[in-house]
Amino acid sequence: MLLGAPAMESPPALDMGVLDAELMQLPHDFFPSSPSPSPSSSSHGGGSKAGALRKLHKLHLEEIFEQWISLPETQRLVMNLLEEAKSGAGPLNVGPSLLPAHLSGSAGSTPPLSPRSSGSPMSPRSPFSRRAGPSHLMRDSPLKKASEPIREIIPQFYFPNGPPPSKDTTESCMARINQIFAAHPEGLPPSGFITVTKDVCKLPSFFSTCLFKKIDVTNSGLVTREKFIEYWVDQNMLAMDTATRIFTVLKHSDKNFLRQEDFRPILRELLLTHRGLEFLHDTPEFQDRYAETVIYRIFYHVNKAGNGRLQLRELKRSNLIAALQQVDEEEDINKVLRYFSYEHFYVIYCKFWELDSDHDFLINKDDLLRYGNHALTYRIVERIFSQVPRKFTSKVEGKMGYEDFVWFILSEEDKSSEPSLEYWFKCVDLDCDGVITPNEMQYFYEEQLHRMECMAQEPVLFEDIVCQMADMIGPAKEGILTLRDLKRCKLSGNFFNILFNLNKFVAFETRDPFLIRQEREEPTLTEWDRFAHMEYIRLSMEEDGEDASNGSAEVWDEPYEAPF
DSSP: OOSOOOOOSOOOOOOTTTSOTTTTTOOTTSSOOOOOOOHHHHHTSSHHHHHHHHHHTTSOHHHHHHHHHTSHHHHHHHHHHHHHHHHTOSOOOOOGGGSOHHHHSOOTTSOOOOOOOOOOTTSOOOHHHHTSOHHHHHHHOSSOOOOOOOOOOOOOOOOTTOOOOOHHHHHHHHHHHHHHHHTOTTOBOGGGOHHIIIIISOOOGGGHHHHHHHHOTTOOSOBOHHHHIIIIITTTGGGSOHHHHHHHHHSOTTOSSBOGGGGHHHHHHHHHHOGGGGGGTTOHHHHHHHHHHHHHHHHHHHOTTOSSOBOHHHHHHSSHHHHHHHHHHOSOGGGOTTTTOHHHHHHHHHHHHHHOTTOSSOBOHHHHHTTTTTTBOHHHHHHHHTTSSSOOSSOSTTOBOHHHHHHHHHHHHOTTSHHHHHHHHHHHOTTOSSEEOHHHHHHHHHHHHHHHHHTTOOOOOHHHHHHHHHHHHOOSSTTOEEHHHHHHOTTHHHHHHHHHBHHHHHHHHHTOHHHHHHHHHOTTSOHHHHHHHHHHHHHHHHHHHHHHHHSOGGGGGSOOOOOO
């Protein structure tokens, strides 16, 4: 009973003869003595047995088990079972030979053990055999061994550098490579490498020299077919998208980002080869200024982190790739408004030169206050020179360099762009807590109000301004403005003009019909595009006037050319 047969039905009432003290080697007085039969007890139909069972229920079974487990025969049984389990020698069925002598005998009142299974597939093995290891179960089981599940390999579905090219693409590329290099078995020089750059690599032509130097690491002056295949095909450049190809060609081999100097080689090549920039060949100093300005504009718009390290993801999210391809195809450089327009460079450089009165290529606070006919307030200029929106690169105390000015003028003249909103938000957020409060607005507007009074203009009360700006922007939380609120509103630039640019504030209040007509006629142009176009016309007219006043009558017979 203790080793148990399978329980099929509820067991019958326990006979006291089963728990014999001598059989289990327990003290004779361990069980209570059965009461002697009497007429009264017999008349109750087994009342004495019921009383004995009630007393038996009160026994401490733990004491019985401890007494049994301490027997030498029991300990030998347990050790034998453990040894067989470790060695896997056979089933752990408990037969009579393993039981203690006093338990292996067939007592008349002890139920027999369940017989061992004959191996029928449907009959379960004894409880001890179920505890055996899996190797034993697999060896003795009459069932066939189940086959292991087939492991399916999931094909790669994400390719950081682009999906692998198809067989047709690879074959077409190799055919074109063989065709180009067939006429130059010794290799191609830099002058003949442009065809490879455009036709095979699908890169702008002014990347040719940069790509050539990437492959010709020994500076031999030639790129052979084998060298090109090793770089372009074997390194899987064929599988990359255009942005990744450009990023890989431009960056330094041990860097995972682009620096400003990484763009200088392609801009030097652009200045040498683009027909729209041929007039700069005689003025190398302005070639350098043009290249610098283009690079500053690229990092202003593309490098969202503002850390000078342009990442691949930033390049992919920008419009720089499209601009690079456009400038390679467009002969009129001024039609490429993004980054490369010479007119835009001309405006930026001339505006800086106007403010730099001593021409040391640095400007101070007083110089910047003259910008836009004294349009800016003292307080906002003070914030700019405290380098809150951006650290100056001039490395001169109290001075702004040309790169810093490029950041400023792009932010000032196009307050609808994200870099501009971030630039001015940092200026107005005095405590740098990420929100603009009415107190911070009032701090900047006080000077605007004072200037309006000095100019005999009708002042606009701050309370009216706050309500107007709240209606215009619609902040998510009443009473404060966040950068997210400003980026969500298309008129956010007017918010900053109201606070610190008097000229633009007045133009906004009067609803200048000329500006409104411009916006309707050219909806695709940005505020910066319109400003640069108008300023270029003004500067050109001023230049024409100076030439006419300083020159002779012969000047009028010659076509006008920009000075640089």
